[in-house]
Amino acid sequence: MEAMIQPLGLALDGLLALTLLWLAWRVLASADLFKSIVFFIAFGLVMALIWVRLGAPDVALAEAAIGAGLTGALFLAALSRLRQGEEGMANGTHLRRANGLRFGAQAALIGLLIALFLALGFALLSLQNEAPGLSREVADMLPASGVSNPVTAVLLNFRAYDTLLEMGVLLLAVIAAWSLSAAPKEAVDAPGPVLGGFVRLLLPPMILVSSYLLWVGAYAPGGAFQAGAVLAAAAVLLLLSGRSPRASGWLGWPLRVILSLGLAVFIAIGLALTFAGRLFLDYPPDEAGNIILVIEVVATVSIGATLAALFAGGRPQQDKRE
Amino acid sequence: MTTAETALMDTPWIIWVVFGPVTGAIIAFLWPKRASLLGCFAALVTAGSVLLLVWHIAEFGPQRYLIGGWDAPLGINLYIDGLSATMLLTTALVGAGVTVYATAYFEQTTETDRFFWPLWLLLWAAMNALFLSADVFNLYVTLELVGLAAVALVALAGSRDALAGAMRYLLVSLLGSLTYLLGVALFYGDHGTLDIGLLGELVTPAPADWMATGLMVAGLLIKTALFPLHFWLPPAHAAAPAPVSALLSALVVKASFYLLLRLWLEVFFPGTTPNLGQLIGALGVLAILWGSLQAFCQTRLKLLIAYSTVAQLGYLFLAFPLASTPAATTAWNGTVLFILSHALAKTAMFLAAGNVLRAIGHDRMVDLARGATGLPLNWATFGIAAISIIGLPPSAGFTAKWLLLQASFASGQWWLVIPVAGGGLLAAGYMFKVLSLAFVQNQSSTAGTRIPKRMEWTALGFALGALAMGFLAPSVLDLLDRGAPFQTFSPGGVL
Numbered sequence: 176m177e178a179m180i181q182p183l184g185l186a187l188d189g190l191l192a193l194t195l196l197w198l199a200w201r202v203l204a205s206a207d208l209f210k211s212i213v214f215f216i217a218f219g220l221v222m223a224l225i226w227v228r229l230g231a232p233d234v235a236l237a238e239a240a241i242g243a244g245l246t247g248a249l250f251l252a253a254l255s256r257l258r259q260g261e262e263g264m265a266n267g268t269h270l271r272r273a274n275g276l277r278f279g280a281q282a283a284l285i286g287l288l289i290a291l292f293l294a295l296g297f298a299l300l301s302l303q304n305e306a307p308g309l310s311r312e313v314a315d316m317l318p319a320s321g322v323s324n325p326v327t328a329v330l331l332n333f334r335a336y337d338t339l340l341e342m343g344v345l346l347l348a349v350i351a352a353w354s355l356s357a358a359p360k361e362a363v364d365a366p367g368p369v370l371g372g373f374v375r376l377l378l379p380p381m382i383l384v385s386s387y388l389l390w391v392g393a394y395a396p397g398g399a400f401q402a403g404a405v406l407a408a409a410a411v412l413l414l415l416s417g418r419s420p421r422a423s424g425w426l427g428w429p430l431r432v433i434l435s436l437g438l439a440v441f442i443a444i445g446l447a448l449t450f451a452g453r454l455f456l457d458y459p460p461d462e463a464g465n466i467i468l469v470i471e472v473v474a475t476v477s478i479g480a481t482l483a484a485l486f487a488g489g490r491p492q493q494d495k496r497e
Numbered sequence: 498m499t500t501a502e503t504a505l506m507d508t509p510w511i512i513w514v515v516f517g518p519v520t521g522a523i524i525a526f527l528w529p530k531r532a533s534l535l536g537c538f539a540a541l542v543t544a545g546s547v548l549l550l551v552w553h554i555a556e557f558g559p560q561r562y563l564i565g566g567w568d569a570p571l572g573i574n575l576y577i578d579g580l581s582a583t584m585l586l587t588t589a590l591v592g593a594g595v596t597v598y599a600t601a602y603f604e605q606t607t608e609t610d611r612f613f614w615p616l617w618l619l620l621w622a623a624m625n626a627l628f629l630s631a632d633v634f635n636l637y638v639t640l641e642l643v644g645l646a647a648v649a650l651v652a653l654a655g656s657r658d659a660l661a662g663a664m665r666y667l668l669v670s671l672l673g674s675l676t677y678l679l680g681v682a683l684f685y686g687d688h689g690t691l692d693i694g695l696l697g698e699l700v701t702p703a704p705a706d707w708m709a710t711g712l713m714v715a716g717l718l719i720k721t722a723l724f725p726l727h728f729w730l731p732p733a734h735a736a737a738p739a740p741v742s743a744l745l746s747a748l749v750v751k752a753s754f755y756l757l758l759r760l761w762l763e764v765f766f767p768g769t770t771p772n773l774g775q776l777i778g779a780l781g782v783l784a785i786l787w788g789s790l791q792a793f794c795q796t797r798l799k800l801l802i803a804y805s806t807v808a809q810l811g812y813l814f815l816a817f818p819l820a821s822t823p824a825a826t827t828a829w830n831g832t833v834l835f836i837l838s839h840a841l842a843k844t845a846m847f848l849a850a851g852n853v854l855r856a857i858g859h860d861r862m863v864d865l866a867r868g869a870t871g872l873p874l875n876w877a878t879f880g881i882a883a884i885s886i887i888g889l890p891p892s893a894g895f896t897a898k899w900l901l902l903q904a905s906f907a908s909g910q911w912w913l914v915i916p917v918a919g920g921g922l923l924a925a926g927y928m929f930k931v932l933s934l935a936f937v938q939n940q941s942s943t944a945g946t947r948i949p950k951r952m953e954w955t956a957l958g959f960a961l962g963a964l965a966m967g968f969l970a971p972s973v974l975d976l977l978d979r980g981a982p983f984q985t986f987s988p989g990g991v992l
Binding site for chain 2: 294295297298299301302308309312313316332333334335336337340341343344346347348350351353354355428431432434435438439442445446449453454455456457458490
């Protein structure tokens with residue numbers, strides 16, 4: 176039986192790897208940006224499958240939700256704005272290759288990449304150790320971490336500082352996007368009955384799925400980033416269906432508070448622990464589970480809001496009633 | 498001890514130097530109307546925390562901090578010795594001064610200008626986090642934070658040049674950090690740890706470790722803009738708003754250099770051959786030559802200063818060929834002193850250039866002479882800063898070059914004397930080209946717009962600081978020696 180399954184698995188892996196390479200090539204080679212984006216989304220989904228094959232379901236979930244889903248949506252939004260900007264110009268969204276690299280430079284670049292690829296392959300094959308990793312250390316300390324999913328234990332306890340700084344990256348991304356320009360005024364098309372009804376049907380289960388992913392992260396694949404991505408997808412659907420919260424007072428300081436809450440609460444907990452005579456982010460073992468849950472809940476909300484704000488693409492324009 | 502003293506001793510300043518500015522950034526983001534005032538306050542808290550932390554290191558030696566109470570390899574450790582402390586101090590000096598300058602520069606606050614404050618505070622926090630982290634993956638996160646914040650700050654200028662420069666900077670910066678990350682992944686796959694100290698014990702001259710070293714070095718060289726990977730620097734640094742140009746040239750490129758130096762000393766060294774050090778040194782020499790020539794040919798002031806940065810960065814790499822000789826410590830001391838002196842002098846120049854732009858609206862050198870008479874203080878700033886860039890005594894630039902010369906003589910690698918001394922002459926060439934504008938006689942002097950006194954005085958302060966740093970060099974070297982960061986392999990090293 177084993178002997179039967181192994182070649183089959185190998186064939187599947189080979190097929191996935193080849194598909195991934197082909198999709199990557201198509202993303203880069205398509206002259207039409209829209210096609211590139213579609214291939215990019217497909218690339219993300221195949222990548223997620225590969226993560227599953229590698230036994231990393233947490234990464235697979237994140238890749239599918241953020242890598243394929245939200246990044247794809249961001250690209251599409253950017254493309255539609257490019258088209259608006261270049262209306263009237265011929266071949267607006269086709270890549271202009273006039274000022275591309277000359278043949279010699281291209282050949283040199285390809286040669287360099289092949290050399291790099293071969294060197295990497297050689298280096299990987301020469302690895303002596305069977306990739307020891309830290310799984311044993313993580314397993315040993317798991318009971319003291321407050322959760323039973325080792326990935327969550329690493330992300331929110333053992334290496335919580337990384338996650339804290341990554342929340343900083345997210346906030347920084349929003350601030351950077353907002354500093355560039357104001358969000359474009361959306362054309363207020365009626366979304367049509369299909370999209371409207373669809374959104375109304377889909378929204379409650381999406382919020383439910385998000386909460387489930389958040390809760391289950393403590394003992395199974397899931398957690399704040401995946402839950403936040405689903406929440407963001409719900410928000411993107413709302414924006415697409417024309418139900419943006421433009422007129423309401425939500426876009427002023429309340430939105431800013433929601434965006435920075437995840438980072439702020441994380442830091443506040445870390446600093447509070449130092450005032451209590453412990454080290455930064457050094458949770459008392461009995462409370463670790465609860466502390467992680469609090470951090471994950473606020474992080475989910477902030478991540479969802481951040482990704483949705485990036486999709487909206489600029490700082491909100493306040494209605495000033497001029 | 499009184500309770501106040503105990504509190505002062507027990508407060509983890511190592512945490513505050515990172516999360517002080519982050520907290521400031523969040524509050525400045527939440528309350529944009531008061532962003533400038535909040536930014537100043539946060540800068541004060543951050544600089545204060547840095548001073549207390551550095552004092553602690555000077556007094557009690559290096560410190561290790563286990564975040565979350567988890568020791569390496571499971572957790573992330575912070576580590577601060579004399580080298581980190583000197584980098585933190587340099588950042589705090591430049592940061593505090595630029596903050597003061599920025600309050601005047603961004604006075605006519607538009608909605609975009611207010612974003613300077615959260616972005617700058619996050620940049621500061623990210624650099625401090627980078628100087629403190631002892632974990633190669635955590636360092637990758639800090640690199641990304643630094644890069645993203647720096648790109649956003651360049652784009653703040655809003656001009657076509659600035660946006661194009663920022664976009665290119667973003668792509669290059671991402672290429673650099675992803676190359677670095679690939680090396681980190683190889684190291685982790687091979688040795689199962691991310692801690693710098695533990696990695697240093699495990700790395701051997703084997704193919705996988707060579708590859709990882711090569712990738713990480715390449716990634717960091719791109720970010721540090723060593724010739725010929727410097728092409729992204731001049732457009733980005735020249736098109737940014739003046740305070741941002743100063744921060745980028747004085748600090749941001751030095752942050753990735755610091756990381757390269759730290760990893761070189763503690764991780765890469767056993768796995769590299771002297772040839773890699775020689776190669777990096779040779780690129781440094783070419784950087785000095787090419788950067789100086791390009792600087793001389795520029796017709797715009799800010800581009801000239803940016804190319805001067807390309808040239809001056811070359812000096813930082815001259816110590817690499819000396820790393821395996823007994824003179825290594827002297828060479829590294831000179832290098833770090835060079836970082837400090839270049840940071841101060843270059844800040845002074847970019848701020849002075851910002852004053853010129855504000856006063857007469859452009860920085861075309863041909864027409865600069867016409868506005869020159871209006872800004873006597875500004876030309877003094879330029880002249881004094883040039884003393885340090887050229888490397889004349891008593892500036893810190895002179896002391897730094899002197900140490901490099903000493904090291905190259907002591908190690909018998911006398912060929913390094915030529916770029917060290919010749920680079921000074923080249924710098925004199927392009928600096929006098931600027932300064933000569935101040936002596937042009939002209940009748941039709943346009944006064945230009947008046948600029949706030951604060952902007953002129955901070956620029957002058959930095960220039961004088963660069964000059965005075967020559968006298969303070971012994972104290973800096975004394976601080977640098979805490980924890981003996983350069984002793985690891987130097988005399989009679991592995992090779």
